[in-house]
């Protein structure tokens with residue numbers, strides 16, 4: 001799948017999501033549905049957005065025993081989404097089971113892309129050491145978890161744009177990096193700290209950027225989306 005801008009539709013209800021997407025008359029953006037919206041709208045919102053022609057990244061970050069994840073992924077794959085994810089902390093065995101489930105979910109042999117969350121950006125090094133009892137640095141765990149995801153056969157990882165280059169170095173250029181934390185220098189950072197502009201994310205080698213509030217909270221969301229596409233995709 002080619003590089004793209006993914007809009008994080010972090011809305012509380014299907015109605016708010018449809019109202020936002022109705023702004024887009026000439027394009028069908030790739031969108032991300034997270035836990036809040038999926039738990040509010042259920043599989044029906046996924047079906048409706050597919051009917052409307054959007055590509056969908058279903059960001060549910062599965063993390064459970066391999067058998068449970070395999071069966072859950074079979075269901076998600078049958079919803080015809082384009083991208084799903086798991087926590088790499090669930091182990092290589094769990095990630096392999098996730099991949100199997102995705103393949104089982106579609107009779108035509110296709111499957112969604114599957115990427116792993118390495119370390120959540122909300123996890124500090126202090127919490128890693130003191131609460132999770134992991135003595136390594138955050139960066140070392142990110143690289144190891146990304147390598148585990150690659151060994152399991154996954155397509156890539158979610159990481160900050162600032163980590164995309166080290167992930168590519170460790171796992172190969174074809175290993176996908178999906179990067180949130182996108183902001184323009186002239187706009188609000190909100191609660192994001194490790195941020196990068198769309199143009200810089202392109203230079204670093206991100207494959208997909210995930211952009212929420214800079215588009216969803218913009219006065220003109222369509223113009224904001226087009227600006228991101230122009231800067232990230234160079235068109």
Ligand code: C5P
Pocket residue numbers: 008010034120121122158159160180181182190192210211212213214
């Ligand atoms: O509004 P904003 O552009 O900050 O939205 C970024 C999106 O990416 C949100 O849906 C957020 O949950 C998600 N995300 C993130 N940082 C991560 C993983 C996911 O911001 N490490």
